[in-house]
Amino acid sequence: ETGVTQTPRHLVMGMTNKKSLKCEQHLGHNAMYWYKQSAKKPLELMFVYSLEERVENNSVPSRFSPECPNSSHLFLHLHTLQPEDSALYLCASSQVLRPFNEQFFGPGTRLTVL
Amino acid sequence: SQKIEQNSEALNIQEGKTATLTCNYTNYSPAYLQWYRQDPGRGPVFLLLIRENEKEKRKERLKVTFDTTLKQSLFHITASQPADSATYLCALTNRDDKIIFGKGTRLHILP
Numbered sequence: 001e002t003g004v005t006q007t008p009r010h011l012v013m014g015m016t017n018k019k020s021l022k023c024e025q026h027l028g029h030n031a032m033y034w035y036k037q038s039a040k041k042p043l044e045l046m047f048v049y050s051l052e053e054r055v056e057n058n059s060v061p062s063r064f065s066p067e068c069p070n071s072s073h074l075f076l077h078l079h080t081l082q083p084e085d086s087a088l089y090l091c092a093s094s095q096v097l098r099p100f101n102e103q104f105f106g107p108g109t110r111l112t113v114l
Numbered sequence: 115s116q117k118i119e120q121n122s123e124a125l126n127i128q129e130g131k132t133a134t135l136t137c138n139y140t141n142y143s144p145a146y147l148q149w150y151r152q153d154p155g156r157g158p159v160f161l162l163l164i165r166e167n168e169k170e171k172r173k174e175r176l177k178v179t180f181d182t183t184l185k186q187s188l189f190h191i192t193a194s195q196p197a198d199s200a201t202y203l204c205a206l207t208n209r210d211d212k213i214i215f216g217k218g219t220r221l222h223i224l225p
Binding site for chain 1: 145146155157160207218
């Protein structure tokens with residue numbers, strides 16, 4: 001195990017639902033990341049947090065709302081999603097944000113939007 | 115636009131042989147290049163990082179080369195084993211710490 005856990009592992013939701021993805025890291029890291037991995041597409045970085053402060057938002061639609069209450073926990077709140085948002089959502093952490101260092105990934109949440 | 119290209123087709127290699135995966139990039143100035151391994155239903159696992167001023171890096175049976183003139187990295191697994199079968203992702207990070215990933219190459223090591 002990488003020390004990064006994600007729940008739930010699988011999620012099916014309708015377009016009008018509101019749900020949240022949770023990520024927890026047990027590594028004492030200061031930086032956390034959300035990625036989206038769609039079939040046949042590269043991993044896309046969505047959000048970056050450093051010491052609980054959002055430092056990067058890569059043009060992600062507002063129907064995705066991240067929250068980082070402390071350096072060990074990261075949430076991704078979902079509302080009024082579209083079927084094309086179905087993907088594997090991966091959380092990662094690293095010791096610090098800069099300089100670049102090894103990222104540890106969680107197992108991901110497989111999201112299906114009906 | 116910034117782009118990373120990895121072998122789109124799956125790579126089949128006989129057990130014991132050396133597997134070589136390619137990563138080419140355009141319109142990007144990386145400070146670092148990384149290789150990750152991803153198994154089905156799991157998140158990527160970091161394998162190796164090589165800096166722009168380094169030509170080669172080794173770790174056990176793994177070797178990475180980085181040619182910034184050719185804009186290419188080669189990833190080698192020597193004495194390959196069926197357990198090495200996975201998808202391998204190439205990623206680039208620039209001096210602003212912006213990271214982009216390739217789509218990955220599926221590697222099958224045949225017993």
